[in-house]
Amino acid sequence: MNTCEIVFLDRATLPEFPFNFDFPHHITNYSHSSPDQVAARIAQANIVVSNKVRINADAINNSPQLQLIAVPATGLDHIDQQAAQQRNIDIRNVRGYGNDTVAEHAMMLILALMRQLPAYQRDVAAGLWQNSPFFCHFGAPIRDLNGKTLGIFGKGGIGQALAERAQAFGMRILWGEHKHATSCRHGYTPFTQLIQEADVISLHCPLNEQTRNLIDEAELKMMKPQAVLINVGRGGLVAEQALVAALKYGRLGGAGVDVLSEEPPVHGNPLLRAQLPNLIITPHMAWGSEEAIQRICTILENNINAFMHKK
Numbered sequence: 001m002n003t004c005e006i007v008f009l010d011r012a013t014l015p016e017f018p019f020n021f022d023f024p025h026h027i028t029n030y031s032h033s034s035p036d037q038v039a040a041r042i043a044q045a046n047i048v049v050s051n052k053v054r055i056n057a058d059a060i061n062n063s064p065q066l067q068l069i070a071v072p073a074t075g076l077d078h079i080d081q082q083a084a085q086q087r088n089i090d091i092r093n094v095r096g097y098g099n100d101t102v103a104e105h106a107m108m109l110i111l112a113l114m115r116q117l118p119a120y121q122r123d124v125a126a127g128l129w130q131n132s133p134f135f136c137h138f139g140a141p142i143r144d145l146n147g148k149t150l151g152i153f154g155k156g157g158i159g160q161a162l163a164e165r166a167q168a169f170g171m172r173i174l175w176g177e178h179k180h181a182t183s184c185r186h187g188y189t190p191f192t193q194l195i196q197e198a199d200v201i202s203l204h205c206p207l208n209e210q211t212r213n214l215i216d217e218a219e220l221k222m223m224k225p226q227a228v229l230i231n232v233g234r235g236g237l238v239a240e241q242a243l244v245a246a247l248k249y250g251r252l253g254g255a256g257v258d259v260l261s262e263e264p265p266v267h268g269n270p271l272l273r274a275q276l277p278n279l280i281i282t283p284h285m286a287w288g289s290e291e292a293i294q295r296i297c298t299i300l301e302n303n304i305n306a307f308m309h310k311k
Helices: 035-042 057-061 081-086 099-114 117-125 157-168 191-197 217-222 240-248 270-274 290-310
Strands: 004-008 025-029 047-049 068-070 090-092 149-153 172-175 200-203 228-231 254-257 279-281
Touching: 035 057, 047 290, 057 081, 068 290, 081 090, 090 290, 099 117, 099 157, 099 200, 099 228, 099 254, 099 279, 099 290, 149 157, 149 191, 157 172, 191 217, 217 240, 240 254, 240 270, 270 279
Parallel strands: 004 025, 004 047, 047 068, 068 090, 149 172, 149 200, 200 228, 228 254, 254 279
Antiparallel strands: none
């Protein structure tokens, strides 16, 4: 077997892990790669590993020896899948690794926003409790999860893991039908009905042309005034400027996001500028528990080894 050239375009997105590729290989690790570096870096590669670095059609078509694109994540929206398919290049992602960790992160955001954790942290920091004439301080309204309705878009592993956790808090679960569906599948709730009924909406669907701006100004206006929106899926699922307006003008109770339309947000973002007490932003790290990262690395290693032995 000839030596296989492996190129990892963004090795720094994963911790040190002793990959054990059981075939002759040479690996080149780049901590990160800018868009204008990708084509040259993968030109001689047989296998490319990319967590989030975009690989477009030009880069694929200018890599004559490329056989496999291995993604240490679930989402594939940074890969030109059509170009890869036309070249018979295999794409293998890592599935199921983050069901628990992402669901737990979403649950944390739900609890923090329903219990108004950021608002009360701000009140304490401002001295409102210290100056209260009573033993307690009440500011933003606090709501229990028990008896509330959670609407989930995306019935994959993460969505189902979140549903299990939410049910333990006594929440009622609705599964959302596609936005433009002409009929509603058994066990699902029509899109508009869910938007109107849910106390909490959580997004766990892939980003594509059908789901881009799934939640826009019209949907935000239909939601309950105290509803909470959670997005730990992809930034493009929510129209960010519309979300800021809904939060500022009291049309929405709160929002928790782990993803933005541009990552990292080097050009700024309306959500980052908002600085609102009912908005929590985390830096796309819901997937990153120690346990989940170990699973990613192990599955990535297995995917590459399996591909090479299948040839």
